[in-house]
Amino acid sequence: MRELRDLARRLLEEGSVQTVLGWEEGPRGARPVFVRRPEEAERLIFDPRCVHNLAAYLSPRRPHLKGLGRIAICVKPCDAKAVAGLIRETQVARDQVVLIGLRCGGVLPDPEGRETLSGETVADRCRGCPDREPRLADHVVGTAAEGFPGPSRRQQKVEELLALSPDDRWRFWQQELARCVRCHACRQVCPLCFCEQCIADKTRPRWVESSAHGRGNLAWHISRAMHLAGRCVDCGECERVCPGGIPLGLLTRRVAKTVGERFGWRPSDDPAVPSPVGTWRPEDPQEFIL
């Protein structure tokens, strides 16, 4: 913590950044904070309750953050993959941000952190995560920690669902998606959902029905999962914030499985790794093209 606060203070004092985006202690556990004065660096914390993927705040569709000057952003290894995604897709220039990498041994499922971190309590997405420190970083702070073995329950659930008959799988998703109220919180917190105008907001014509009925909900969630193909970094924020508790990560994991198998892609914190959506190779599988 000392190391993080001292670094933040130094960056602000020397003026190389005007804002440090990290986590602070809030009324209900850890929460994002925008530190803009050197003396406020003392508010910064980092512990397993810092679950939020702050890369979402770098997305260009947040005009109210444009006045914050140059930003230094705290990233866990998984968050760094989201920043890499934004750089890869030319939404953020590498020299536009300072990345403060944090060594991470896994986080809890929510920022309130009622439990201590263990193999039982760790966030599911951290199970089997091989990354202990971000490679995409200008500074790396914190202490090294051991991770937790996989596979994640989510990965297992994807396989379980694939083993079901299409009818049973359909029933499962009908039941889960019935809790969707179409608030689009899943989109708002997603660092890679950066479209200036989302397909769900298009009204002339309306592509995705805004009604929270079976048709509208299915159209929205399938569109979202497909638009994140080869882009989702599995930070799990969509699932964490869903006010209906819908296991949205199962959809993005399912798509990621295919993109991994067909195009050999895994989320990476190296912006130079080509995006499967933005790249064409002669050897790409294409037998599905009629």
Added chain:
Amino acid sequence: MMTNASQITQAGLSSLVEDLRQAGIQVIGPARVTDGAVEYQRLADLSGWTPGVQPRRSLKEWFLPVTEPLFRYRKQGPRVLVEELAPPDAPRVVLGAYPCDAAALPILDAVMGWDYRDDPWFARREATVILSQVCPGGDASCFCTDVGIAPDSAAGADLRMCPIESGWRVQVETGKGEAFLQQWSRHFQPANGSKNPLPPAGPPRSEAPRANPERVRAWIETHFEDPFWQEVALRCHGCGGCAAVCPTCHCFDIVDEPENPVQGARRRNWDTCQTALFTRHASGHNPREDQCGRCRQRVNHKFAIYPARFGRILCTGCGRCARTCPSGQDITEILARIDQWAAGPGGA
């Protein structure tokens, strides 16, 4: 003639639910859903009823559904035929509403009956008997006592229930509640003894109000351009989760959904001031251009605009917005800061 205070055993409550079901009356109450959380659900019996847990979403969706058809239409040559739908007036009973959810309903009646009478809203209101429960306890995000409500509030309840050793003590609050008790009297017994019909409520969870609503309102009304709104919006993602779980957020959108070129339905869907689309004009111009204006709007509407128009704060202090916010935004913290400035030198 029933007295005002009655009681019912747990077995009596079970048989009441069974009788209501037999009579075609829908029973709604807190129950677990597939992801383990509690929501207000349709109950077939009492086996899944979980009155001790505050549902994740409020009771509002049972009166203002997430999506509902208003009418159906069909084009026939140059004419459009409109098919009216039956009013949603099937009889229902809510069993175990939280006081902060029941209290939201009369607050919303004001706007729903204001410039026009919202027929579906009032059809559901009139067809529903609400048995609220004295709050079994909340957490640090609760602040009902700050906004004029209390864990044992009767607002919005036709009958109030409080757990006792042998089941529930029940107190009549409205004529509708009295009629309900009379109709189903065979399941109830007169409450024994006490003149005080309900045991006293537990201490409110916030000992001292964190903000004075009058001062807050005065400050908001005079600080539309205050830099505070810029600052408070920084961490907001504009996800609208707060509005989705709120018992009093009631904004909706109206859309025509064609099913094919000649027919479709006009539906009304939940909407929220936290999104850009909410205020975007057909021209593309958006008068509320960023999240700062949207955060301000939410606080302004609840604590200044609605009180000015209807004399009621548009909030029951249920705390759900703070619990659901992915960024840890907390309305009590915002109100407390405003109140601090308002109370200080130069204040409102």
